[in-house]
Amino acid sequence: MAGNREFFNRRLHSLLGVIPIGLFLIQHLVVNHFATGGEESFNKAAGFMEHLPFRIILETFIIFLPILFHAIYGLYIAFTAKNNASRFGFFRNWMFLLQRVTGVITLIFIVWHVWQTRVQAAFGAEVNFQMMENILSNPFMLWFYIICVVSAIFHFANGLWSFCVSWGITISPRSQLISTYVTMGIFVALSIVGIRAIFAFV
């Protein structure tokens, strides 16, 4: 017995991507979407999240630690692949490559985004509509946010598909095909939510 730590890590990585990180992503995008209702509506929603009781504990166990594990182990997975989409240009192989590319983009984005918002908040800045309006008034930042938010959503949606395969939920080719359609539907729907919220700040 060589031990099965790798098996555990892989499955944990797959699970954390959906619960809690995927759920957190949806919640975050939905709260952002309050921005489409105006400054006051967004500040009220963001304020509610900010003043949840036990915030530090919730953040640590639902957001920071799961993302940290998912990111570090994910980088290891991404860089042990030898991508060959140019030789084997099958649809799923491209998705495999995109999953790794969007994962790395998302990690870079999260580091930046946490620095720009959560860390600044810890230093005393207030996270509100005004803050996002200032950030997104820079056209470079606007495009950076659009690309990265779409990347993160793709990584989540396609990750849901591979979660279903990795845990043995979708086995038959037909169920895998239909879950491709469903997860890509989720990708489009969440992208609309995410991009609408970004443009609400512009």
Next chain:
Amino acid sequence: MSDKKTVRFIITRQDNPDSAPYQQEFELDYRPNMNVISALMEIRRNPVDVKGNQTAPVSWDMNCLEEVCGACSMVINGKPRQSCTALVDQLEQPIRLEPMRTFPVVRDLQVDRSRMFDSLKKVKAWIPIDGTYDLGPGPRMPEPKRQWAYELSKCMTCGVCLEACPNVNSKTNFMGPAVFNQVRLFNAHPTGAMNKAERLNAFMDDGGMQGCGNSQNCVQSCPKGIPITTSIAAVNRDATLQSFKNFFGSDQV
């Protein structure tokens, strides 16, 4: 018909396991119904490259010549496949032959596929019936299930799925797609099912099944049309249940 039709080959050669690979070009007279192996035999008969240099005959593996043994697999025009069923008439020229680099190259187009056989030993991809006394007849297998299992049993351990997989490489110890299919095949057999947990636990060990990243190149590349990705997901489900049994402690075997 004055011009004689010819066939051009660009072959990646390597003199020994540690030396650098290099390319050599050959031109042969066309004959109807040639396959890559008959062309390689022709080169062996007269190992002279296009520049007229005398060279060593190209080394490659072959055995059955009817795509059931898997020995003659190589990368032909960028695609891993068996050279016995690679018909010259259906290939774009020049025909490029390379070894399957996922495996250690022994010489020229010949590779060492031992890692696949080692994996099969680790996951006990057989049905243990040997003993010191007659065990009597085993449980019967229903005919529809036998026909279904026959499709899985077509795997010839040729290595094409490992060559196509982005996650089988020197940076990982992933056993590769073919093993999932063998585990599923032997777990499905009524006698083989008696060792199902043992097989799954061995496969769940480090350096076993974890490396799959669902690029699904394997199922697209398999020369025998085996539903490998279905086998992967099926074994994933069995492994999920086995891991729950192992941890939460219901009957483990």
